Amino acid sequence: MKTTSVMIVGVGGQGSLLASKLLGRLLMDEGYDVKVSEVHGMSQRGGSVVTYVRFGEKVYSPIVTDGEADFIISFEKLEAARYARYLAADGRIIVNTQQIDPMPVIIGAAEYPVDVLDELTAKGVQVEALDALSLAQQAGSAKAVNIVLMGRAAKYFGIPYERWIAAIENTVAPKFVEMNKVAFDLGYNA
Amino acid sequence: MKKLMIGNQAVAAGLYDGGLGVVSSYPGTPSTEITEFLSKYEDIHSEWAPNEKVACEVAFGASLAGARSACAMKHVGLNVAADPLFTLSYTGVNGGMVICVADDPAMHSSQNEQDSRHYAIAAKVPMLEPADSAEAYAFAKAAFALSEQFDTPVLLRMCTRIAHSQSVVELGEHQPAVLKDYAKDPAKYIMMPGNAIKRHPVVEARTEALREYAENCPYNTVEYHSDEIGIITSGCSYLYVKEALGDTASILKIGMPNPLPVNIIKDFAAKVKKLYVIEELDPIIETHVRALGIDVVGKELFSLLGEFSQQTIAAAFGLADKPCVTADSPIPNRPPMMCAGCPHRGMFYTLAKNKITVHGDIGCYTLGAVPPLNALDSTLCMGASISGLHGFNAARGAEAEGKSVAVIGDSTFMHSGMTGLVNVAYNATNSTVIILDNSITGMTGHQQNPTTGYNIKGDPAAKVDLEALCKALGINRVRVVDPYDLKACETSVKEELAVAEPSVIISRRPCVLLKSVKALPTLKVEADKCKSCKRCMGLGCPAISMKDGKAVIDNTLCVGCGVCKQLCAFDAIV
Numbered sequence: 001m002k003t004t005s006v007m008i009v010g011v012g013g014q015g016s017l018l019a020s021k022l023l024g025r026l027l028m029d030e031g032y033d034v035k036v037s038e039v040h041g042m043s044q045r046g047g048s049v050v051t052y053v054r055f056g057e058k059v060y061s062p063i064v065t066d067g068e069a070d071f072i073i074s075f076e077k078l079e080a081a082r083y084a085r086y087l088a089a090d091g092r093i094i095v096n097t098q099q100i101d102p103m104p105v106i107i108g109a110a111e112y113p114v115d116v117l118d119e120l121t122a123k124g125v126q127v128e129a130l131d132a133l134s135l136a137q138q139a140g141s142a143k144a145v146n147i148v149l150m151g152r153a154a155k156y157f158g159i160p161y162e163r164w165i166a167a168i169e170n171t172v173a174p175k176f177v178e179m180n181k182v183a184f185d186l187g188y189n190a
Numbered sequence: 191m192k193k194l195m196i197g198n199q200a201v202a203a204g205l206y207d208g209g210l211g212v213v214s215s216y217p218g219t220p221s222t223e224i225t226e227f228l229s230k231y232e233d234i235h236s237e238w239a240p241n242e243k244v245a246c247e248v249a250f251g252a253s254l255a256g257a258r259s260a261c262a263m264k265h266v267g268l269n270v271a272a273d274p275l276f277t278l279s280y281t282g283v284n285g286g287m288v289i290c291v292a293d294d295p296a297m298h299s300s301q302n303e304q305d306s307r308h309y310a311i312a313a314k315v316p317m318l319e320p321a322d323s324a325e326a327y328a329f330a331k332a333a334f335a336l337s338e339q340f341d342t343p344v345l346l347r348m349c350t351r352i353a354h355s356q357s358v359v360e361l362g363e364h365q366p367a368v369l370k371d372y373a374k375d376p377a378k379y380i381m382m383p384g385n386a387i388k389r390h391p392v393v394e395a396r397t398e399a400l401r402e403y404a405e406n407c408p409y410n411t412v413e414y415h416s417d418e419i420g421i422i423t424s425g426c427s428y429l430y431v432k433e434a435l436g437d438t439a440s441i442l443k444i445g446m447p448n449p450l451p452v453n454i455i456k457d458f459a460a461k462v463k464k465l466y467v468i469e470e471l472d473p474i475i476e477t478h479v480r481a482l483g484i485d486v487v488g489k490e491l492f493s494l495l496g497e498f499s500q501q502t503i504a505a506a507f508g509l510a511d512k513p514c515v516t517a518d519s520p521i522p523n524r525p526p527m528m529c530a531g532c533p534h535r536g537m538f539y540t541l542a543k544n545k546i547t548v549h550g551d552i553g554c555y556t557l558g559a560v561p562p563l564n565a566l567d568s569t570l571c572m573g574a575s576i577s578g579l580h581g582f583n584a585a586r587g588a589e590a591e592g593k594s595v596a597v598i599g600d601s602t603f604m605h606s607g608m609t610g611l612v613n614v615a616y617n618a619t620n621s622t623v624i625i626l627d628n629s630i631t632g633m634t635g636h637q638q639n640p641t642t643g644y645n646i647k648g649d650p651a652a653k654v655d656l657e658a659l660c661k662a663l664g665i666n667r668v669r670v671v672d673p674y675d676l677k678a679c680e681t682s683v684k685e686e687l688a689v690a691e692p693s694v695i696i697s698r699r700p701c702v703l704l705k706s707v708k709a710l711p712t713l714k715v716e717a718d719k720c721k722s723c724k725r726c727m728g729l730g731c732p733a734i735s736m737k738d739g740k741a742v743i744d745n746t747l748c749v750g751c752g753v754c755k756q757l758c759a760f761d762a763i764v
Contacts, residue, residue, distance in 0.1 A: 047526030067512025
């Protein structure tokens, strides 16, 4: 079987490590060989962060390169565009429509390309955009953007709904489980 | 039981299951989690040492006492620990000793991309290099027996992609820690010339024995798939080769990069038409292969720089690129930056505003170098801010002394800043040193250190009194400021630069990301009062931006530090 490649991208501090932990654990429990490549240290401080999740019968490389990603799950609009070149020809981008200005934009040294998702769509890229921040706030915390997006992506992985919920229960700290289940459902049904 | 683990967790589990008794380390990306995971085991001694040299010497002492011991560090940390390493090669060990060193090709979080394999060769000690978490577990566990069998410390080389990638590990049996007997043995452990001179031939004989071992080492493995192409590779490069070429090439995977085998390589080379060496960073394996008189393709095709990937390998072998789409709009960079409310910002703003020459150091505060603050002039290595400032002032005299400072974090000051400060006092330059005391080791993810009052397990511990310490080192002028108070920052910097004696300013406020720090009420901009002067934008705070010509504050990021409010001449920030 072909190895499936997923990229989880966003801004340092948005919770991509929890999302990759959840996905990695779930895929291993489903019997796949799994590799997850994380980012720690300097780049976490508000920088662009990328996590790779790859699964299949036997996975060698922990990273994803140009034209390989079956899914890009992006916590922020600009980051989806930054990593678009990693997307496979039939790949899919699932993106939170939130805009977080990077420092070069804040200080006026660069412009934020606000219509960049439309640009990708016009080039034939499958882009699913949703306001995950509002849904997360509806669930009870802006920090749940990661789980909202996982909920939205879940239907493409061929893993039953109940297994995702069990993975949340196994991964998230007990006091946040209920809130994250609500967040997952909001993404799942979005 | 199968578990998904990052490589560093697997190393920790392997060391523990291999009978580890004592671990001492200094944090450093990408090695930190090895010791963090080890600290969760209650039946071993774990600690954060003030620096890697101390950590390595603690591991030596524990080994001497008969325990299996370890230390972990990043690649540049091994520079600090190189002094004990080279002579540990002569003394050998009592209990097995493993030095874990994590390289950082592509410099995700480092100041250089040196290749630690040079140390194994130079110090004449064996090195193991895993390619995934399962191997990290197995190699770490087996390293103790190797260490004891050959009476040598063993280097375990990790790199960022192995250290921070999760893969599946099947844990084996736990071997409880055993304390071997300790017996005084001056000829082996007192390395004065008369003894050391007798140990050197022992080291050379050991290297020969290890070379023999390398020929049968279970970590050097051969996969024959092709008579045409043969590839010698190791670590994560092996993974990329397998990903890109599958079973179309024969592969010799090196799990022990020092010492390298001879016969295995000759046999392998003889069985393929064209031989390649694929290794990240320096041509260590390639040089060895060439020295055997074997023709090989290496660094002319595979870069000395950065990381490889399956794409690098595919391209080198002429495989077609996968089609990909890019946006036409330019995509602005998103560099890392100091957090909203970071206590370093107020001090850096003050230094930049007064056009001070700033000698920087290693930590979150290296981010003071990025726009719009652009506050740093140099960053070299741990501790170099203070000694560098002293040298700068010694060269340029009073003119420099009046407008140059060093900035260094609390943990870095403990690591190797103290000795530089002793030198400032002893050799008398009128240097001004600012200790950015945020009460934690920040960049590596919040580790305790001797100034925080807590140990690795979070239990109360002896706490260094920085003010008293600086005075004891010979600095008479020591003052403390709150970096959220811009006026106090400016006054203290100007006064200390003006006086004709060395001084220390302790800029003290805990890291805003610490759980113990309570956020203050968030601030907002009253749009009608904002005159669009952009003075607040000069702080480089990620929470402040301009929208429709007016400053706005993102209340999901703002922690109410109030530094911007002090800057606003129109009282628009409330």
